Amino acid sequence: MCVVLGLGLAGAGLLPAIADAADLEVTASHVVPGPGSIRFVLYRGAEGFRHEDKAFRVLSAPAGTGSASVHFQDVPPGRYAVMAYHDANDDRKLDLRLGMFPKEGWGLSNNPRVMGPPGFAPSSFAVDEPDRSIVIEMHY
Template sequence: MNHLRIYLSLIFVCFSLNASADGANGVSLTVKVEGVKSAKGNIRAALYADPKTFRKEAQAVAVIQTAASPGEVSLSWPDVKPGKYAVVVYHDEDANGELNRRFGMFPTEGYGLSNNPKVSGPPPFEPSAFEVSGATEIMVELHY
């Protein structure tokens, strides 16, 4: 009887470890950022699930950053729930935590959107939206 309890406890522990290792609530999302011009500052990425909050970083699902490095930089969220998302990436060269803009509208730091849509004016959510249903990797090109 005691062996049965130990065996069942081990099975429970194994299932618990597998659930947490696989991301109990979600999957990984990796963003490969291409075209970083310098090592100044950080590369920041904001993840959005709601078109109404798109481009409002304070209302993003999650924001991550890493040190800038010329060429390609990768950022990853390890636990994203399946669904429809859009990503905004920018090169925060002065490391102030925001995309600098001229006249409050025109980006003065490199930026990019998921799906790399061509836009003029404030970009909408839909052209940048993509589905996450399993481990996902996307590429975003920065424009300076």
């Protein structure tokens, strides 16, 4: 009985974190239809921003129409940024020309004007409500 009660109390501590988690709908607009997929890379905080291997989560959607959407579930409250890119050759990376200019379509949350490498702050947004939707304009 003590074990069951202890597990019940331990599990109760998890409920607020689960209850606060949000669903985030992200849509990429102005997608040029073609082969490959649109990859949506969700970053939690500035650390590791623009490095997909350090992303919080990554989802993909087909690039066959003028828009693409994904649904991130159970996103804890915090500050996030999303980078979307049209992975035309499905190699799971944003192909660059001269190591710095995108060869594939791309976009960022908040749709900031970018001169040089994009930063986390202009692209960041708060996840602090149960459901959130954002639209990212793709650039080719």
